[in-house]
Amino acid sequence: MIAHLRPHRPRRAACAIQAHAYVEAAFSRIAALRDEPPPTGAPSLPTRFLRHADEQTVVAVRAVLEASTLLPEPVAAARCGVVAAPCQAGRIATARSLALLQTGGAVTVSPHIVPQCSLHSVAGAVSVAFGMHGPHVGIGGGPDALSEGLFTALSLIDSGMPDPCDAVWLLVSDWESEPELDSHGEPLGEPVCRALAMLLAPEAAAAGTEPRIALVTPAGQWPADPPDEPDVDLAAFARAIDMCRSGMALASWAVNCPWGGRVRVEAGTESLVSSRREAA
Amino acid sequence: MTRTRQADEPVVITGLGAVSPLGSSFDGIADALLAGRSGVRAIDPGPHAREAVQFAAPVADIPAPADGDPAAGGFPQLDRLERLCLSAAATAVADSGLDAECGARIGIALGVGAEHLKSWELDFLAGGDGVFVGRRQPTLVHRLARRLKLRGPALTVAAACASSGYAMALGRAWIDAGWVDACVVGGCDILSPTSLAAFYNLRALSRRSDDPAKASRPFDGARDGFVMGEGGAFFMLERRCDAVQRGGRIRGELAGIGMSSDGVHMVIPSTESVHAARAISDALADAGVMPDEVDYINAHAAGTPVGDVAEAGAIRRAFGAAADSIPVSSTKSMSGHMISGAAAFEALACLAAIDRQAAPPTINLDHPDPQCPLDHVPHACRPRRIRVAASNSFGFGGSNLCLVLKAA
Numbered sequence: 001m002i003a004h005l006r007p008h009r010p011r012r013a014a015c016a017i018q019a020h021a022y023v024e025a026a027f028s029r030i031a032a033l034r035d036e037p038p039p040t041g042a043p044s045l046p047t048r049f050l051r052h053a054d055e056q057t058v059v060a061v062r063a064v065l066e067a068s069t070l071l072p073e074p075v076a077a078a079r080c081g082v083v084a085a086p087c088q089a090g091r092i093a094t095a096r097s098l099a100l101l102q103t104g105g106a107v108t109v110s111p112h113i114v115p116q117c118s119l120h121s122v123a124g125a126v127s128v129a130f131g132m133h134g135p136h137v138g139i140g141g142g143p144d145a146l147s148e149g150l151f152t153a154l155s156l157i158d159s160g161m162p163d164p165c166d167a168v169w170l171l172v173s174d175w176e177s178e179p180e181l182d183s184h185g186e187p188l189g190e191p192v193c194r195a196l197a198m199l200l201a202p203e204a205a206a207a208g209t210e211p212r213i214a215l216v217t218p219a220g221q222w223p224a225d226p227p228d229e230p231d232v233d234l235a236a237f238a239r240a241i242d243m244c245r246s247g248m249a250l251a252s253w254a255v256n257c258p259w260g261g262r263v264r265v266e267a268g269t270e271s272l273v274s275s276r277r278e279a280a
Numbered sequence: 281m282t283r284t285r286q287a288d289e290p291v292v293i294t295g296l297g298a299v300s301p302l303g304s305s306f307d308g309i310a311d312a313l314l315a316g317r318s319g320v321r322a323i324d325p326g327p328h329a330r331e332a333v334q335f336a337a338p339v340a341d342i343p344a345p346a347d348g349d350p351a352a353g354g355f356p357q358l359d360r361l362e363r364l365c366l367s368a369a370a371t372a373v374a375d376s377g378l379d380a381e382c383g384a385r386i387g388i389a390l391g392v393g394a395e396h397l398k399s400w401e402l403d404f405l406a407g408g409d410g411v412f413v414g415r416r417q418p419t420l421v422h423r424l425a426r427r428l429k430l431r432g433p434a435l436t437v438a439a440a441c442a443s444s445g446y447a448m449a450l451g452r453a454w455i456d457a458g459w460v461d462a463c464v465v466g467g468c469d470i471l472s473p474t475s476l477a478a479f480y481n482l483r484a485l486s487r488r489s490d491d492p493a494k495a496s497r498p499f500d501g502a503r504d505g506f507v508m509g510e511g512g513a514f515f516m517l518e519r520r521c522d523a524v525q526r527g528g529r530i531r532g533e534l535a536g537i538g539m540s541s542d543g544v545h546m547v548i549p550s551t552e553s554v555h556a557a558r559a560i561s562d563a564l565a566d567a568g569v570m571p572d573e574v575d576y577i578n579a580h581a582a583g584t585p586v587g588d589v590a591e592a593g594a595i596r597r598a599f600g601a602a603a604d605s606i607p608v609s610s611t612k613s614m615s616g617h618m619i620s621g622a623a624a625f626e627a628l629a630c631l632a633a634i635d636r637q638a639a640p641p642t643i644n645l646d647h648p649d650p651q652c653p654l655d656h657v658p659h660a661c662r663p664r665r666i667r668v669a670a671s672n673s674f675g676f677g678g679s680n681l682c683l684v685l686k687a688a
Binding site for chain 2: 109258
């Protein structure tokens with residue numbers, strides 16, 4: 001008996017997407033991407049910083065660089081936090097390491113495998129690369145990375161931004177389809193790695209035209225055994241944000257969390273008003 | 281600017297569970313910590329890591345959930361990480377007295393940093409091909425949620441050695457925001473050949489194989505690295521008013537949380553300690569306590585030459601003159617470093633200090649490093665009034681976390 005519990009009312013939390021960028025890179029392209037200069041207007045990286053980084057880290061860092069060029073005003077990196085939600089990151093390096101371990105023993109295990117192939121590695125690399133002093137965390141690691149990353153970033157922003165944060169970078173990354181590896185850990189074929197970077201800020205501090213991400217929870221009980229949700233395609237999610245930013249989307253686009261919450265991408269209120277006027 | 285917590289209602293700990301090298305019951309662990317008992321011993325890490333490391337702080341026995349507990353089914357067949365987490369989390373749920381099926385919205389935040397890496401490794405060493413195929417499957421936290429019948433949000437959070445502390449922070453944020461009524465939070469880690477070898481090759485581990493129980497020596501002038509441990513802890517968090525109303529036993533309050541990043545290096549902590557100190561100061565402000573109101577500090581201090589000095593600097597910077605008279609110890613000298621599980625286990629050590637009114641010691645602290653000028657508790661526990669305790673956790677990538685716990 002839990003008569004003390006509050007009624008389960010519907011609830012909404014939201015934040016604004018100040019900038020976003022989606023990047024795809026085929027496996028064979030990633031080696032070059034490690035040392036590629038940043039785009040014009042983006043901050044520079046420490047020399048050879050991505051030398052030992054996982055593929056998802058390399059592509060996620062590129063997405064942050066691309067998104068940085070789209071900001072109307074520079075954001076102080078030191079005042080940002082990072083939430084990174086990769087999916088099965090570090091698998092290629094782990095496979096190579098295990099193949100070597102079996103034949104060459106402990107001496108062959110790379111000291112980079114823990115800092116570069118763990119769940120926190122993407123977030124840690126972005127935090128270090130750009131000198132961010134807000135908290136950084138890795139989230140999820142599995143097939144629900146997108147909804148879990150969105151929920152975590154919204155939770156951080158909704159509960160009061162930690163000092164000294166003005167904004168949180170949310171990075172979601174995966175392989176378009178999981179690469180199959182040979183017995184040495186080398187990918188077969190040409191898998192595509194992809195990442196979406198979003199700079200999120202409290203709704204109250206945002207411009208009216210910026211797209212929103214909103215989390216809504218239903219009233220009443222959560223489902224006892226929620227249905228499995230189909231994988232949400234990262235590219236489609238990025239396109240939905242593009243449409244909302246351009247004011248083209250009158251309808252919102254949603255991701256269902258396995259526990260019953262629903263994350264929606266929404267056009268900024270001023271964009272919607274403007275679009276409706278044009279439509280009229 | 282300091283983070284402003286938007287909720288007024290305190291969040292308290294009403295259930296706890298642990299699996300550790302020092303035992304699996306709260307009283308047993310508290311006894312071991314206050315007695316200065318070491319959980320470090322010689323181990324055989326298997327044929328693949330034997331050349332690197334031959335000692336650690338392993339968990340000897342993983343208690344299965346009680347008969348009749350729905351989490352108990354198929355327990356022996358689960359992999360080691362899942363058994364550790366399930367054992368400690370199921371104990372925390374049972375200890376809280378909250379019935380997961382009674383309609384409460386209970387979430388779970390799991391602090392584990394390398395679930396996939398270890399899952400692939402264990403599978404590979406058992407002859408599997410999972411790492412080469414890469415099937416996307418539900419993560420450990422979702423399997424735990426189903427076994428524990430928790431219907432709320434279920435997330436894995438990783439911040440290296442601060443992971444399980446960040447899980448506690450996330451759980452409190454969900455409660456504050458009203459997403460959940462209660463939340464299971466914590467984390468565990470396991471020893472594995474790859475992690476032992478990787479940390480060894482990183483030169484982060486102690487190499488004192490001649491006397492394992494003396495190898496973990498945080499703050500000591502002769503320290504040469506940390507000793508890996510395994511295990512961790514879980515807690516049930518809920519609002520104080522809810523706990524009081526249902527007659528739940530309040531073990532302590534999760535009163536303050538501070539989080540920051542160095543933003544400097546993927547492995548080495550910033551020697552300037554500015555951002556680590558800010559995490560501590562933010563946690564104190566969040567808890568509404570002044571530095572001189574803290575009665576005990578459980579240091580992260582793993583026993584690495586650079587990390588211990590950096591942390592001593594952060595403590596002195598954050599606490600100022602009060603640092604001269606607040607007892608500081610590192611329970612990793614006894615438990616080893618549980619990596620993802622360390623922050624939660626050390627929060628439990630703070631609850632033990634509050635419960636027993638004594639600061640646990642740092643064992644093996646024969647000659648305190650003059651670069652770590654703190655009020656150490658060497659060798660034996662120090663009885664004193666403890667109402668407020670702070671626990672630091674610092675991880676790879678410059679991840680900084682401080683938790684402040686208050687007596688119930």
